[in-house]
Amino acid sequence: MPLREGRSSVAAECNELGEAQWSAWARSRDYFETASNGLALLPDTFELDLPLERHYGLSGSLTALSSEVESTFEANIADGSRLILKTCSRPQALESFRFQSATLADLNGAVGVLAPKVIPTLSGALMFEEHGVGGYLQTRIDGVPLHEVPRTPSMLYDVGVALARINLALASIEAPASRRPVLWNIACWPRLVELEPYLPEGPTADRVRLAMARYMEFVAPHLTTLNWQITHNDPSPFNMILTGDGVAFIDFGDGGWSPRVQDLAIAAGHFVTEAETPLGGAEYVIAGYASLICLSDAEIKLLVGLIRARHSALVLINNWRARLFPADAPYILKNVVRAEQGLSILAGLDESESEAAVRSAMALDRP
Known part of the structure; x- marks a missing residue:
């Protein structure tokens, strides 16, 4: 992917743009390349002077x-x-x-x-x-990272409730730099096809291409109908901690301006692991979330497409970065197998089946 320098000053100003101006900027190649540059580097190795x-x-x-x-x-x-x-x-x-x-x-x-x-x-x-x-x-935050906690329906329900609470709190926040270019932001999804050459050929690559094509056809045209706000944008089991007081959230580095339901898509997507249920075991995350936030018809219809697109983005971006930094590939690729599994489980659902599965999940009571 071609990367260009010298865009930080433009990126710093994007938070001052109006909604229409930001939407145009977020769809631009400049936004995508600025966001890509941010992940095309490893952390600083400078000496700290405490x-x-x-x-x-x-x-x-x-x-x-x-x-x-x-x-x-x-x-x-x-x-x-x-x-x-x-x-x-x-x-x-x-x-x-x-x-x-x-x-x-x-x-x-x-x-x-x-x-x-x-x-x-x-x-x-x-x-x-x-x-x-x-x-x-x-x-x-002291506690147990969620990826080390046994997955039970009640734990997944509590994850959904905790995520809804933080989304409700974030809705009233106006933070600086919330609209800065971030490659993990949904604004970059249409251009992620440029990373396809970094995918190993096989079933996963085919599923990624299909998921992104379905995203562009069935999801992207309807994003403006969703509720947008500041979101965490990476509520993964690695960024959630089970404490004595409940589920805590850490690492807001990918956070910013996104559809609110994107946080639910990301969190639920991490728990799509069981082929025995339509949504792979993520049903109770959705149920817990919906117990506090009533999903709109648009959010219900688009949720599974958003999950598949996030899975695809994770596979695409991390395979690209693993190629850039082979020595760090095991850390970079730690979630790719889970995303590949999720894509495989959800691949067979069409749009009407996806909507029906989400509505059924929302009706579940706390186990």
Whole structure:
């Protein structure tokens, strides 16, 4: 894929555009290439000079954690507490930090929502910036990552309820840089066909092509009828933590302006694993979500198409990145097998069968 430099200033301004202007910009090649550039790089490898004391008045040590673009560290503070530090020197990452820190700050105190809390700097700012490097510090969520928790109908229902709660809270938030170019944003889906050469030939490649063709025919023309707002945009089992108080959400780095139901499509898609049911076992995620948010007719009709398109995007983007960074391929491809499985399970549903399956799932009671 051709990548071009020098678009960060344009990307930073996109949050100031009106709805019609942003929609046109999001459909453009410039948006897609700017978003692609953000994932065509590995995290910074610069030497940290421990910004904890200078910006936060804290002393401690930093341990690097896995991350796609931004550099993420566990901060082990001298008093025994543990925090999470995110930092980077790239303009796109700094825009993402502005979005993440502001969103987390606004979510603080939202009823029923569990998410990290931002630690203000000594000056009271949500993030620090100096000499081209920026970042922010947040609390660490203690619990068990959802991908390590046995999947039961009641757990999946609780995931749906927690996701609905955070979507309701996010609906009232207006964060900076929410419309920055992000390759995981649905605005990029029509151009992801350019990544098809990176797919290994076989049944998965065929299913991806079919799913994206069906998305363009049956889903994309109706996106304007959906409710748009700020969303998490990556509520995967790796970004959800089961705590003693319920399901918490971490890593808002892909978040931004999207159809609200996209979060449900992404979360439900991660649990399409059982061929015995029409929606592969994701029924109770949908039921839990629908217990708090009544899905519109359009959302019901488009949900399965959105799930298949997200599965396809995950396969396309991660195969492309794995080719760019072969040494990091195991980490990059960690969710691809699950997406391939989901595509296989949902491939046989036509549009009327998909709608009927979603309506049946919505009628389920908490197990």
